[in-house]
Amino acid sequence: MSTLRTQKDASTTPPVSLTSRRGWWHRTRDGAFRGAVTGSVLVGLAVLVALIVQSLVEGWPKLNWNLITSFPSSFPEKAGIQSAIFGTFWMVGIVLVVAIPIGVGAAIYMEQFADTEAWYNRFIDVIIQNLAAVPSIVYGILGLAFLARGFLNLGPVVLTAGLTLSFLVLPVVIIASREALRAVPSSILDGALALGATRWQGVSRQVLPAAIPGIATGSILAVSRAIGEAAPLLLLGALQFITFNPTGLNSSFTALPIQIFNWVSRPNVGFHVAAAAAIIVLLCITLLMNAVAIWLRNRFQQTW
Template sequence: MHATRTIRPARLRSGVPREYRPLPLLFLAALWLSLLVAFAVLATLLVTILLEGWPMLSTRLFTDYPSADPAEAGARPAFLGSVWVIITTAVLTLPLGIAAAVHLEEFADNSRWYNRLIELNVQNLAAVPSIIYGLLALGFLSLLQVSNKNIVIGGALALSLLILPVIIMATREGLRSVPGEIRDASLALGATQWQTVWRQVLPASVPSIATGSILALSRALGEAAPLLVLGALVYITFDPNGLLSGYTTLPIQIFNWTGRPQEGFHQLAAATSVMLLVVLLMMNALAIYIRNKFQKRW
């Protein structure tokens, strides 16, 4: 008979829990310090912009046109141009991006090499600098022999190329969040795969899709580099009135005013920046509301 050995748990070298040891505490302090520095820089920047642009914050920004006199200048064409470009971008991008995501997630055969290649390219394109998409849009319009590239549809094309990978990835994440049991139950009741996706999967993933799409559009709203590549105008005294109309946007107008030597234009740029930040915050708040209001817990 062999004697039974009693296995005793190894004693800790110290009675102090791991999370309270010097190295984890030092790492945690470094993380909080980094967060504090980033928040302090952001808060300082926002307060500086608000204080500088406060004298120019009025309804004149929405009603008046740019002028050589800062006291009479407004950002009405830039605001309307941003509305035109973002709405056109949404119309071009959302149906295509959602359809592509549904195909890749629900119907594509992942064992095929070309489907895996498309998925890899979508993930890589989401990290490409925005100015590259401006160059792509410029080349495409030149291929179509479009002489005037500073048109609403041209700017929307560049921004659509920019946010299309983001919308595809956000939509795929929303589709993946739907439990597989819902698909299995729908198919077991006799529904086709397309009916299952259209009537069960897509409605259940609408909160995630809407949130990702709004955040992608808010990113497009703050972009200036792709539009500058297309030769976007910086001084416009008329309202955009169609897809082939000339335009400017709020970021481009801010870029123009910050390059002027007069202090009044700098205050106008700061006031317009505040207006742009308010619009972006409203879009982000809408995305958060949709997510919290309609998101389902499975």
């Protein structure tokens, strides 16, 4: 009751008592904070909406089935992104097969088996955190020097690109998986151990299944990041003109961000329209993957 009256006072008459002055200040601060956080959301949303609307408006004339089924061409009206879409899918496949088992394995070690007090484990921890912040072009240089050339000498092929992107997202997968494993209450493992299970049995049959929704969400978000990468692929020799889809791991390739990058830097305005349409397709693929991540999380989430 007293609060109510204070509020009323503040809005009608100048504050007189100490409590009402403080109430006014609290409410102003409350409103300002609310405005600030709402503004933060709106800024992010506005950027996204502007990007989507601009791409849709510019790319609309080219956004049709032909864009998806055609190969690149020097005629903008005939140009399409089939080889780019398939190249992107191939790389996503490689990333899922390579980065996720290794990433999850590393996370299980770090969370469940490692002695967190040991200096070398703390060292590894710091390294992984730092690797997550390394610019993607550096991974491109790594891939070029050690995978495409050098010891492995794989050449500028889709396997090289997939492995390079795997390295790129590996720290993100590890960090997300560790968070997911840590969120599983320790009582689950303790219970298993108390019943005579080995540590491996406890982790593999109780902790890991419980953490899978979080791991899957983090992994798919990491893969979504890999889909949007252009810089390391450029360095690895992704092509601008390729009229066939990858036929194997040692096939030449291109990817959607590469195709977009090439088209926006062409003088012919027709290619800018094609690039805008390709951006929409890329956004749709990313959105689809994020939707799968959310669905997985909601479908399999458990609460204790």
